[in-house]
Amino acid sequence: MSLIPVLPLFLKLNRQYFHNSLLEKGVPRVSVRWSDGRMRTTAGIYRRKTNFLGVKASEIILSRPVLENLPPKALNSTLCHEMIHAWIDLVLKVEEAHGPNFHQRMAEINSAQTDFQVTVRHSFPISNRIPKWVATCPSCKRSFSYRRIVKGAACRSCCNNYFGGRWDQKCVLEFQPFSRSKK
Known part of the structure; x- marks a missing residue:
């Protein structure tokens, strides 16, 4: 799979599984982007940061090295996984990693379709690197x-x-x- 623009996929998944709750006035409440190539041990990450002015920003980063050569369902699964984290943080306003809210939403998404499966941990091939x-x-x-x-x-x-x-x-x-x- 070559790198595709992820915003259209984010908007589609947001509409299908999150009832557009990750949009505010038509604008995504979280930015979505591909990694710069250094993220090699995980498929994706959701994070919320506060800058030096106190402005909060949320982002989903998808791993280019891990996902670029995998089938589209790997991207769908990873993006949906990170969107669940964003939904828990921004909509439910709960601090939770893979707790009950995560598992409930994951089960709802998995039962609603068969194209991909959202999981807590992925099983994508990761290159083994010696720890420092x-x-x-x-x-x-x-x-x-x-x-x-x-x-x-x-x-x-x-x-x-x-x-x-x-x-x-x-x-x-x-x-x-x-x-x-x-x-």
């Missing part, structure tokens, strides 16, 4: 591979088990270069 960092949880001692240091990243398992799913400083991962962590 190994992060270790100080509580449970589990290790996780990373390509870059993620400030404030915490062990999800420990946060869930000991702090009711909330982030806590006691679970913040400690990063070491990958070469020193090899056994």
Whole structure:
């Protein structure tokens, strides 16, 4: 699949599965674009940022390296997945990753059509790259591979088990270069 303009597809999916709720006065409430080529380990991402003036902006970024050689249903599935995140954030105004609202909307979309399936995790081929960092949880001692240091990243398992799913400083991962962590 060559890269296609994603805005028309966004508008179509918004009309079909989100009742145009991701539009405000006919204008998308979230920008949609292809990545510049650096996004290689995930198919898409939804994020909301606040600039230095306090203006909030939401965007969906689709991975050119991951999606460009896959069939159209991969793009539909990924874009719809990220649109669910936008819908939860902008319409429901709830902070939730893949929680009950996400699963409910995903099930509604999947039952309404058979062209593609929205899933929580994709199974698209991703090139394996050697991690640069190994992060270790100080509580449970589990290790996780990373390509870059993620400030404030915490062990999800420990946060869930000991702090009711909330982030806590006691679970913040400690990063070491990958070469020193090899056994």
